[in-house]
Amino acid sequence: MSPAQQPPQRPGGPKDADSGPSGLMDLLGVAAVLLEADGRIDMWSPQAEQLFGYTGSEALGQYAALLLLQPEHRDAAIMLFAEVMETGRGWAGAFPVRHKDGSTRMVEFRNMRLTDNTGDHYALGLATDRTTLRQVERGVALSTRLVTQAPIGLAILDTDLRYVVVNPALASMHGVAEAEHVGRRFGEILPGAAFQDAETAMRRVLETGVPVVDRQVVGRTRADPEGDHAWAVSLYRLEDQHANVLGVANVVVDVTDRYQAARRADRAQQRLRLVANGSARIGTTLEVERTAQELADVVVPGLADMVAVDLLDSVLQTGRTDIGEGPALFRALAVKTAYPTNAAQAIVPPGRLTTYHADHPAAYCVRTRKPHLITHLDSGEHTRIATDPEAASLLARAGVHTDIAVPLIAREQVIGVMGLARARNPVPFDEDDLALACELASTAALSIDNAVLHHHIRSAAETLQRSLLPQLSPRHPGLEVAARYRPAQAFSEVGGDWYDVIPLEGDRTALTVGDVMGSGIPAATAMGRLRTATSTLADLDLGPARILTHLDKITSGLDPYIATCVYAIYDPHHARLQVASAGHLPPVLIRAGRAPELLDLPTGTPLGVGGVPFETTTFDLRPGDQLVLYTDGLVETRSDPIDQRLDDLLRLLTGPDHSTEETCDRLLQQLRHPAGHDDVALLIARAQPQPDARGTQP
Missing domain, CATH: 3.30.450.20 (PAS domain)
Incomplete structure (x- = not known):
């Protein structure tokens, strides 16, 4: 609406929004007509002109009944008009009215008598188009019902x-x-x-x-x-x-139902992601502590604000869940919190032994084999989930308000407990969270139990392996000797690597390093039999090739095992070294003042293959020279070419002279990966000057 069309404002009148005209009257287009006592039109509003079609000049002074009504309706209208003027009571209703264009329209009227200051009477008629009025009425009724119902x-x-x-x-x-x-x-x-x-x-x-x-x-x-x-x-x-x-x-x-359904669907997706994540991340190795930490990493922060994973100490020590009399003894394996919090001080740190009081959720899980859910912890109730009053105070101050304890069950035995808590997350644990925690705990328990079993089997194999290796004297006629054995790391089984230094007649010394292909107790047992056979054959004063031939026949009887081996005999009186190889990596010869070199030997076939003769090669080994024998665990990796690794070995053996002990340690430190998947046997012999008949060095 343009400014010219805006309704005029009374000077000095209120100008706020509430004082403005209502649009409803304009929408209805209410017309006002004033009639004299005889029924002639005395006043005619612009709205009347719009409603009836007649201008003011055409309507003023005319009898309303004659101007606006059809003949058949005039008598009834005149009677109603007379009644209003006589009694002063108003009349309301609808009448068909003749429009100037000749059409007939239903018009809603409100008629009332007016009296001026001289006592004369007039009739005021207020009229509006009935169709428009009905539309407004229906709209108001609809709006009223809509609002109220x-x-x-x-x-x-x-x-x-x-x-x-x-x-x-x-x-x-x-x-x-x-x-x-x-x-x-x-x-x-x-x-x-x-x-x-x-x-x-x-x-x-x-x-x-x-x-x-x-x-x-x-x-x-x-x-x-x-x-x-x-x-x-x-x-x-x-x-x-x-x-x-x-x-x-x-x-x-x-939309609360829709919102909650969406939340439930979202939580279901989160749970599926957690389960999938747990399946992918838990049990990637056969290390007990690492598997427990993988479980903790999966549940925090996706499910809980903090987690502790404990294992029964008897399971770690003996592989059995014998808790004996009294409280169960737990060893903490993993702890994690979603954010830095003092509550972490209330959780038993990894590696520590602890017991829990009888009402503690962990003790409940071991006793009943059932999970334990606490949806809400009131003030003063934190002693239920704490090891002592100080820990309870820390948990309370951190805002821990809900707790879950889930037994770790494997082979139908409780082997440990996982404890979960929330503090910063205000939503209490529910049955769905408990079910998810149980599912993750079940996956982890199987992996932890496998890791424990592997740990015990590996410990037994390593103990057997070490018991079968010789206790070396560092000094042999004309030689300084050092040796090392390193088992495979915890996630791999112990193999069948061995070394030996065997005294022979005439101040000679046999040096041997071998590797039984395979792992575990069977490989260690096969290694022990081969080492015993090697020591027995050495007493027969046979050359290296003959020794390997006999070992090949013995190994054939250890089916399905095969082995690689290097056998050498050193004669200090002649400064001579005889060497034969059965499919083994070449030894390194370090001559005084010269670069280390790989010995060029006929490689031969591994022991146990059979039917292929072995050859003995002779070298000089003078005072100051060194011979390095090793198994493939020292140089082989899953990612680097073997030639590159052998070059690294030669490079490390180049440079200042060190004792054989120092050289062993340096090679293991520089070449062996901390997570090496194979055993290593390493033997280094340095030729020493022979004393003369008077016992002095030449």
């Missing part, structure tokens, strides 16, 4: 965001009566951070006129102060026909 929440707020109208549905959602809404601000009815964004959105809608549709708001109202509800909120700016801003309409639909 609709299950969705409806409200109108003014420009100060004060409630003007609230329907019963919204009042019920808020837990505040309809009458208590009116005149109060939005923030008074719905305080708190959860609704601040909605209030900001309302102000933006008032300012811009851009509506907001289906904006989700999650919070708590007086109707249910203990539970979260979700609403889909739509906001629209209200204006009258003159574009004056009246306020904002608020349409609210309770």
Whole structure:
């Protein structure tokens, strides 16, 4: 509407929005007509001209009944007019009226008698098009029913965001009566951070006129102060026909069921991801502590704010779940928290032994084989999940409010317990969380039990392996000798590597290194038999090739095992070294003042293959020279070419002269990976000057 079309303002009158004209009268187009006592038209409004079609000059002074009514309706109208003028009682109703264009229209009338200051009577008629009136009535009725009976929440707020109208549905959602809404601000009815964004959105809608549709708001109202509800909120700016801003309409639909279903679906997806993550990440090695830590890494922070994984110490020590009399003794394996917290000090650190009181969830799990869920910990109840009062105080101050303990069960035996807690996460554990924790614990328990079993088998094999290796004297005629044996790391089984130094007649010494292919106790046993056979054959004063031939026949009887071996005999009186190889990596010869070199030997076939002769090669080994024998665990890796690794070995043997002991340690430190998957046997012999008959060095 242009400024010229705006209704005039009375000078000095109020200028706020409430004082402006209502658009409803304009929408109805109410016409005013004043009749004299004899029925002639005395006054004619512009709205009358629009409603009936006659201008003022055409209507003024005319009898209304003759101008506006069809002949068949005039008598009835005259009688009603007379009654109004005689009694002073108003009349309301609809009459067919003849429009100037000849058409007939139903018009709604309100007629009343007016009296001037001289006592003369007039009739005032207010009229509007009945079709328009019925449309407005239907709209009002529909709006009234919609507001009062609709299950969705409806409200109108003014420009100060004060409630003007609230329907019963919204009042019920808020837990505040309809009458208590009116005149109060939005923030008074719905305080708190959860609704601040909605209030900001309302102000933006008032300012811009851009509506907001289906904006989700999650919070708590007086109707249910203990539970979260979700609403889909739509906001629209209200204006009258003159574009004056009246306020904002608020349409609210309770979508709590949909919100909770979405949350449940999201939690289900999270649980599936956790289970999949656990299957992929738990049990990647056969190390007990690492497997427990993998379990802790999966559940924090996805399921809990903090976790502790404990194993029965009897399982670690003996492989059995014999807890004996009294409280069970646990060894802490893994601890993790989602964020730095003093509560970590209340958890038994990894490696520490501890017992729990009879009411502790861990003790309950061992006793009953069942999980234990505490949905809510009240003040003073933290002693239930703590080892002592100080730990209980730390857990309480950290805000721990819910707890789960789950037994680790393998081979139908409880081998340990996983404990979970939440503090910063305000949602208490529920049955779904318990089921997820049990599933992850079941996966981890099997992996931990396998790791424990592997640990015991490996310990037995390593003990057997070490018991079968010789106790070397560092000094032999004309030789300084050092040797090392390193088993495979914890996630691999012990193999069949060995070394030996055997004294022979004439001050000679046999040096041998071998590797039985395979692992575990059977490989260690086969290694022991070969070492015993080698020592026995050495006493027969046979050459290296003959020794390997006999060992080949013996190994053939150890089916399915085969082995590689290097056998050497050193004669200090002739400074001579005889060497034969059965499929083994070449030894390194270090001559004084020269670069280390790999001995060029006929490789031969591994022991146990059979049918292939072995050859003996002779070299000089003078005082100061060194011979390095080793198994493939020293140089082979899963990623590097063997030629490169042999070059690394030669490089490390180049340089300043060191004792054989120092050289062994340096090679193991530089070449062997901390997580080496194979055993290593290493033997280094340095030729020494022979004393003369008087016992002095030449």
